[in-house]
Amino acid sequence: MNTTPDLAVPDPQFPIVLGLDTFGDVTRDEHGQLLSHAQAIRNLVEQGVQAEAVGLDFFGIGEHHTPDIPLSAADVVLSAIAARTERIRLGSAVTVLSSDDPVRVFQRYSTLNAVSNGRAEVILGRGSSVDSFPLFGYDLQDYEELFDEKTNLFAELLKGGPVTWHGNTRAALVDQDVVPHLESGPFPAWIGVGGSPQSVIRAARYGFSLMLAIIGGSPQRFAPFSQLFGQALQQLSQPARPVGIHSPGHVAHTDEQAFEEFWPHYLAMIRQVSKTRGFRTPTKESFTREIGPDGALYVGSPETVAQKIAANMTTLGATRFDLKYGMGGLSHDKLMSNIELFGTKVAPRVRELLG
Amino acid sequence: MISAAHTLPSPRLAVLGAGRVGATLARVAAEAGLEVSIAASGDPAAIALIAQVLAPGAEPRWAADAVRDADVVVLAIPLHRFPAFDPGLVAGKIVVDAMNYWPPIDGVQEMFDDDRYGSSEIVARRLAGSTVVKAFNHIGYHELESERLPPGAPDRRSLGVAGDDPMAVASVSAIVERIGYDVVAMDSLRAGRAFEPGGPVFGAALSRDEFALAVRQAAAA
Numbered sequence: 083m084n085t086t087p088d089l090a091v092p093d094p095q096f097p098i099v100l101g102l103d104t105f106g107d108v109t110r111d112e113h114g115q116l117l118s119h120a121q122a123i124r125n126l127v128e129q130g131v132q133a134e135a136v137g138l139d140f141f142g143i144g145e146h147h148t149p150d151i152p153l154s155a156a157d158v159v160l161s162a163i164a165a166r167t168e169r170i171r172l173g174s175a176v177t178v179l180s181s182d183d184p185v186r187v188f189q190r191y192s193t194l195n196a197v198s199n200g201r202a203e204v205i206l207g208r209g210s211s212v213d214s215f216p217l218f219g220y221d222l223q224d225y226e227e228l229f230d231e232k233t234n235l236f237a238e239l240l241k242g243g244p245v246t247w248h249g250n251t252r253a254a255l256v257d258q259d260v261v262p263h264l265e266s267g268p269f270p271a272w273i274g275v276g277g278s279p280q281s282v283i284r285a286a287r288y289g290f291s292l293m294l295a296i297i298g299g300s301p302q303r304f305a306p307f308s309q310l311f312g313q314a315l316q317q318l319s320q321p322a323r324p325v326g327i328h329s330p331g332h333v334a335h336t337d338e339q340a341f342e343e344f345w346p347h348y349l350a351m352i353r354q355v356s357k358t359r360g361f362r363t364p365t366k367e368s369f370t371r372e373i374g375p376d377g378a379l380y381v382g383s384p385e386t387v388a389q390k391i392a393a394n395m396t397t398l399g400a401t402r403f404d405l406k407y408g409m410g411g412l413s414h415d416k417l418m419s420n421i422e423l424f425g426t427k428v429a430p431r432v433r434e435l436l437g
Numbered sequence: 438m439i440s441a442a443h444t445l446p447s448p449r450l451a452v453l454g455a456g457r458v459g460a461t462l463a464r465v466a467a468e469a470g471l472e473v474s475i476a477a478s479g480d481p482a483a484i485a486l487i488a489q490v491l492a493p494g495a496e497p498r499w500a501a502d503a504v505r506d507a508d509v510v511v512l513a514i515p516l517h518r519f520p521a522f523d524p525g526l527v528a529g530k531i532v533v534d535a536m537n538y539w540p541p542i543d544g545v546q547e548m549f550d551d552d553r554y555g556s557s558e559i560v561a562r563r564l565a566g567s568t569v570v571k572a573f574n575h576i577g578y579h580e581l582e583s584e585r586l587p588p589g590a591p592d593r594r595s596l597g598v599a600g601d602d603p604m605a606v607a608s609v610s611a612i613v614e615r616i617g618y619d620v621v622a623m624d625s626l627r628a629g630r631a632f633e634p635g636g637p638v639f640g641a642a643l644s645r646d647e648f649a650l651a652v653r654q655a656a657a658a
Contacts, residue, residue: 212542222544223517277457277578279487299579310490317486362640 101140136425142175173203207274331380585617599629
């Protein structure tokens with residue numbers, strides 16, 4: 083290799099894509115009262131519409147099944163956004179494919195693709211929560227086989243035409259016509275990877291693009307994964323495919339404002355999660371590190387966030403960045419302001435920095 | 438003080454598992470100058486690319502070959518695969534258990550669902566022909582790479598090494614030191630329960646004194 087090994091150069095054949103992902107956490111009203119699930123979902127539709135209005139390329143919703151994140155049917159919400167938008171791409175972020183039926187996932191997103199005039203996408207993965215496994219009767223210990231078989235089947239379905247497939251995790255398909263048919267080839271499909279090298283290889287083998295989910299620690303450490311993906315594609319004689327980054331953050335007018343708005347909710351969220359998962363509770367110091375240049379969080383003014391996005395896209399050879407915005411407790415208004423700043427200030431600045 | 442790392446011959450390491458933890462361990466061990474091989478459950482060709490890109494310097498091999506030539510074997514497979522792991526494969530070897538039993542993340546497992554024992558004690562009981570040492574389980578795989586510091590550096594992070602066999606603990610401690618961490622050694626696998634998820638040092642960046650204090654306080658509580 084004649085370039086610096088730590089630097090994976092973005093492939094110029096792929097356009098820069100800047101978007102937003104959300105889990106759709108239930109927010110609170112101006113009196114601090116939690117909104118109903120129904121109201122939170124209606125607000126989410128408004129956020130998706132806002133994302134297009136401010137010029138963003140993508141809006142994604144992650145599947146969850148908990149009272150504080152009731153977005154179990156993201157595709158239905160995306161369809162509502164599709165009906166009120168014209169240009170923005172809409173997708174899952176992520177679909178927990180291991181505990182779903184690839185045929186149904188294909189059907190739902192092929193339907194979204196039809197409704198939206200070809201704007202559907204999926205990011206397939208496990209996500210960081212595991213609630214869907216017991217809910218749908220799957221054993222977490224079968225996770226690898228489930229994910230491997232189901233991504234394989236999903237790749238077959240995306241090719242269009244009748245599918246023949248055999249495996250251990252769902253009924254076999256023989257020459258099965260799965261509808262609705264794709265109108266103009268496969269819709270974009272990504273695999274979300276949080277650090278598993280096998281997942282990177284799997285994405286390359288089955289023809290998916292690579293979404294690096296970087297939610298803690300130094301983003302630079304993912305550079306070898308971009309390289310692994312590129313070399314695996316080459317070795318498997320697959321065409322080049324884009325690499326994206328998904329990371330959490332919050333944009334406000336100033337660094338201080340973003341810090342003050344985000345930190346208490348982030349602390350409360352990790353505190354909650356750490357009760358069940360044994361995570362360490364962050365300190366102000368560790369949080370400051372995470373929002374700095376060597377951390378995974380994008381919290382700050384538009385300029386701070388744009389600089390960090392551009393730097394990490396370059397380091398990781400990524401042509402796409404999805405900011406995972408929102409956090410339980412942040413109000414709908416603050417989220418709308420975040421979306422506006424991300425679309426009108428951050429995204430143009432990132433494009434400028436990337437030249 | 439002379440570090441053990443400078444007085445012992447360079448140990449040969451076999452890493453079993455080429456996932457997040459295995460690949461990272463193989464990389465940092467190779468960068469520390471150790472002779473490292475890495476193996477998954479099957480043909481080394483299947484992990485050749487992972488080894489080449491993520492753990493340059495570590496040789497992908499069949500597990501049996503890697504273990505045969507190693508002084509120390511690191512077990513970095515998903516814990517749910519452990520019940521099917523062949524104890525004969527590592528008989529007679531020092532085995533580092535880098536695995537965790539973490540039900541909220543990985544689900545409940547019958548073999549480990551017994552709070553009278555630490556997960557490494559259960560691993561040791563099954564690997565009766567091996568000498569089991571608990572290490573590397575309480576630091577995140579990404580931190581394992583980014584937090585290495587040379588000996589004597591202020592703020593050098595400490596990792597725990599626990600086992601019933603003092604010689605084996607010393608061998609593994611030398612490897613940990615050489616990779617870039619201070620060591621707090623514990624003289625039994627039972628004491629190593631302090632390193633488990635939810636325990637006082639799990640995921641915590643602590644100096645040697647802080648680590649030792651945290652473990653002592655937890656034991657007294």
